[in-house]
Amino acid sequence: xxxxxxxxxxxxxxxxxxxxxxxxxxxxxxxxxxxxxxxxxxxxxxxxxxxxxxxxxxxxxxxxxxxxxxxxxxxxxxxxxxxxxxxxxxxxxxxxxxxxxxxxxxxxxxxxxxxxxxxxxxxxxxxxxxxxxxxxxxxxxxxxxxxxxxxxxxxxxxxxxxxxxxxxxxxxxxxxxxxxxxxxxxxxxxxxxxxxxxxxxxxxxxxxxxxxxxxxxxxxxxx
Amino acid sequence: xxxxxxxxxxxxxxxxxxxxxxxxxxxxxxxxxxxxxxxxxxxxxxxxxxxxxxxxxxxxxxxxxxxxxxxxxxxxxxxxxxxxxxxxxxxxxxxxxxxxxxxxxxxxxxxxxxxxxxxxxxxxxxxxxxxxxxxxxxxxxxxxxxxxxxxxxxxxxxxxxxxxxxxxxxxxxxxxxxxxxxxxxxxxxxxxxxxxxxxxxxxxxxxxxxxxxxxxxxxxxxxxxxxxx
Amino acid sequence: xxxxxxxxxxxxxxxxxxxxxxxxxxxxxxxxxxxxxxxxxxxxxxxxxxxxxxxxxxxxxxxxxxxxxxxxxxxxxxxxxxxxxxxxxxxxxxxxxxxxxxxxxxxxxxxxxxxxxxxxxxxxxxxxxxxxxxxxxxxxxxxxxxxxxxxxxxxxxxxxxxxxxxxxxxxxxxxxxxxxxxxxxxxxxxxxxxxxxxxxxxxxxxxxxxxxxxxxxxxxxxxxxxxxxxxxxxxxxxxxxxxxxx
Numbered sequence: 001x002x003x004x005x006x007x008x009x010x011x012x013x014x015x016x017x018x019x020x021x022x023x024x025x026x027x028x029x030x031x032x033x034x035x036x037x038x039x040x041x042x043x044x045x046x047x048x049x050x051x052x053x054x055x056x057x058x059x060x061x062x063x064x065x066x067x068x069x070x071x072x073x074x075x076x077x078x079x080x081x082x083x084x085x086x087x088x089x090x091x092x093x094x095x096x097x098x099x100x101x102x103x104x105x106x107x108x109x110x111x112x113x114x115x116x117x118x119x120x121x122x123x124x125x126x127x128x129x130x131x132x133x134x135x136x137x138x139x140x141x142x143x144x145x146x147x148x149x150x151x152x153x154x155x156x157x158x159x160x161x162x163x164x165x166x167x168x169x170x171x172x173x174x175x176x177x178x179x180x181x182x183x184x185x186x187x188x189x190x191x192x193x194x195x196x197x198x199x200x201x202x203x204x205x206x207x208x209x210x211x212x213x214x215x216x217x218x219x220x221x222x223x
Numbered sequence: 224x225x226x227x228x229x230x231x232x233x234x235x236x237x238x239x240x241x242x243x244x245x246x247x248x249x250x251x252x253x254x255x256x257x258x259x260x261x262x263x264x265x266x267x268x269x270x271x272x273x274x275x276x277x278x279x280x281x282x283x284x285x286x287x288x289x290x291x292x293x294x295x296x297x298x299x300x301x302x303x304x305x306x307x308x309x310x311x312x313x314x315x316x317x318x319x320x321x322x323x324x325x326x327x328x329x330x331x332x333x334x335x336x337x338x339x340x341x342x343x344x345x346x347x348x349x350x351x352x353x354x355x356x357x358x359x360x361x362x363x364x365x366x367x368x369x370x371x372x373x374x375x376x377x378x379x380x381x382x383x384x385x386x387x388x389x390x391x392x393x394x395x396x397x398x399x400x401x402x403x404x405x406x407x408x409x410x411x412x413x414x415x416x417x418x419x420x421x422x423x424x425x426x427x428x429x430x431x432x433x434x435x436x437x438x439x440x441x442x443x444x445x446x447x448x449x450x451x452x
Numbered sequence: 453x454x455x456x457x458x459x460x461x462x463x464x465x466x467x468x469x470x471x472x473x474x475x476x477x478x479x480x481x482x483x484x485x486x487x488x489x490x491x492x493x494x495x496x497x498x499x500x501x502x503x504x505x506x507x508x509x510x511x512x513x514x515x516x517x518x519x520x521x522x523x524x525x526x527x528x529x530x531x532x533x534x535x536x537x538x539x540x541x542x543x544x545x546x547x548x549x550x551x552x553x554x555x556x557x558x559x560x561x562x563x564x565x566x567x568x569x570x571x572x573x574x575x576x577x578x579x580x581x582x583x584x585x586x587x588x589x590x591x592x593x594x595x596x597x598x599x600x601x602x603x604x605x606x607x608x609x610x611x612x613x614x615x616x617x618x619x620x621x622x623x624x625x626x627x628x629x630x631x632x633x634x635x636x637x638x639x640x641x642x643x644x645x646x647x648x649x650x651x652x653x654x655x656x657x658x659x660x661x662x663x664x665x666x667x668x669x670x671x672x673x674x675x676x677x678x679x680x681x682x683x684x685x686x687x688x689x690x691x692x693x694x695x696x697x698x
Contacts, residue, residue, distance in 0.1 A: 065436075066428065068390040068393035070396075074417075082417065161298070163299070164300055167397060174301060187304070188312060194301055195305060347545075349538065350544060352504060354544075355503070356502050356504065357555075357560060358532065358556075358560050363559065
């Protein structure tokens with residue numbers, strides 16, 4: 001093998017990589033936020049809705065959780081223009097990731113709703129709390145604390161999932177790596193550095209989430 | 224390609240396309256299954272090393288921990304690309320499929336190692352005590368006492384990972400592995416309407432994944448009931 | 453030569469000194485009991501002897517041979533000679549009562565499985581559990597599990613048997629059965645035993661010598677008569693007076 005690793009050649013791309021990382025984080029955050037809202041509606045419908053509503057949500061969830069996100073985005077990316085909807089690659093990815101997240105977050109939040117124990121509500125009623133008070137002081141905190149770990153983990157996996165946006169030309173971190181590679185062909189160095197950045201970024205994000213959980217919500221989580 | 228949807232559908236549903244799609248499915252399965260099997264075996268080994276405590280030098284355990292975390296915190300696509308280009312550098316004529324299998328095995332090792340470790344940790348310490356004082360070696364303890372108790376805790380999340388893995392294998396299309404997603408792209412490039420090309424592979428992924436998901440839920444229920452031996 | 457000879461044993465656990473210079477001798481064929489308040493280090497001493505906790509200093513000799521707790525071979529040799537029954541029985545949950553007893557001799561010591569099975573069934577009969585040979589630990593009561601644990605220890609033909617508060621985790625009505633089992637085994641076999649127990653009546657009945665420990669130290673050693681009726685040390689007297697003896 002007559003190839004020497006030359007990390008020096010790629011240092012000029014580092015600012016671009018950090019921009020890319022920020023795009024990854026924000027893309028994941030927006031898709032997560034959208035997915036969280038969809039998931040909230042979906043979980044509510046599935047727990048308290050009519051049979052038809054439950055069926056429809058069920059189909060949505062089952063479809064999006066049993067097919068790859070990459071293919072979902074391919075579908076949107078190529079089919080929507082034919083249907084007359086013109087989207088930038090970024091938007092197509094965002095919509096795809098949001099719909100995908102919505103399905104998973106429906107299930108996660110539904111589990112959170114179901115985890116509320118009847119005894120907690122009974123206990124609140126016996127000390128005279130109204131329905132609204134019970135929800136505000138007992139049920140909501142319980143749900144938030146139960147949901148925090150799985151939601152945090154899903155966000156982190158979504159940050160890693162933004163990597164596939166590069167396939168569509170979005171300049172998040174992996175996209176930046178692909179551009180850098182097209183210029184210098186130092187593929188191994190580039191992707192190793194980018195991999196390290198993903199590790200660092202997700203470690204920091206995980207750490208922040210664990211700390212937030214511990215201090216704001218009194219939820220113990222492992223890194 | 225013009226014409227009504229029905230006409231396009233008839234053009235699409237040819238024997239050639241059907242076999243092409245099925246071969247893509249087969250490759251997806253090959254990637255997922257081999258990745259998970261290799262990943263489980265290697266992951267089990269790594270978990271056993273980490274659980275060995277003082278029997279193994281701390282530097283080795285630390286290294287294993289780092290490797291495991293690394294493969295879990297790097298996107299699938301990036302790992303695929305690193306392995307792909309590394310193989311390219313090393314020369315030799317390795318097929319993309321092999322590159323794909325190596326990549327998925329590495330990723331699966333990272334994830335499954337943690338799942339196994341959690342399972343081993345779930346066995347009560349006093350089981351280790353009893354084995355130690357009866358002069359069981361570390362491996363004998365794992366084999367006769369710990370693993371028979373841990374596998375129930377390991378199986379559900381491991382199967383869940385396999386299900387997730389089938390979907391993540393779609394990214395192997397990006398390095399040229401002719402699995403199901405790649406087939407979809409080819410069909411799209413051939414001129415079939417994307418709704419058909421990508422729609423069909425969405426359906427096929429679903430057909431692959433959903434029954435397995437149901438099987439997984441069934442297995443979980445059975446395991447929870449028969450909490451015995 | 454004493455079977456077990458402990459000299460100035462010091463042990464630490466999580467920055468606490470749990471054993472503070474223990475010296476003790478157990479003669480061959482004797483039953484020596486350790487009594488004392490919780491936290492005095494009695495169970496810890498047994499765990500150190502059997503190698504579950506490493507001593508910081510001091511020596512332990514079995515049959516005159518000093519054990520180097522850093523050496524795997526020494527530990528192995530010592531565990532060949534000693535068997536321990538734990539407070540929490542610690543039966544292997546994935547094996548039947550019979551398998552719990554046979555696995556040590558067969559898989560670890562390589563003895564003939566048929567021979568071992570015969571011996572194991574005989575031991576189960578002895579402890580009154582022959583009909584439970586195929587039962588799993590979660591199908592047995594605490595007392596039954598403990599008796600299986602005793603049979604398991606005996607199957608290893610130990611020269612030194614350590615009993616670590618074997619009745620402390622049992623419901624009161626099950627305690628008698630286990631103690632009777634031990635009494636019976638003592639009648640039939642001459643085993644050197646080191647017993648940690650709160651059951652004072654039992655201790656008085658079976659022991660050749662009683663050792664009173666407190667705060668990681670040996671306070672007083674004597675015959676049961678001496679310790680229970682006429683303790684020399686004030687601390688011993690204090691403890692004995694607070695303990696109801698049968």
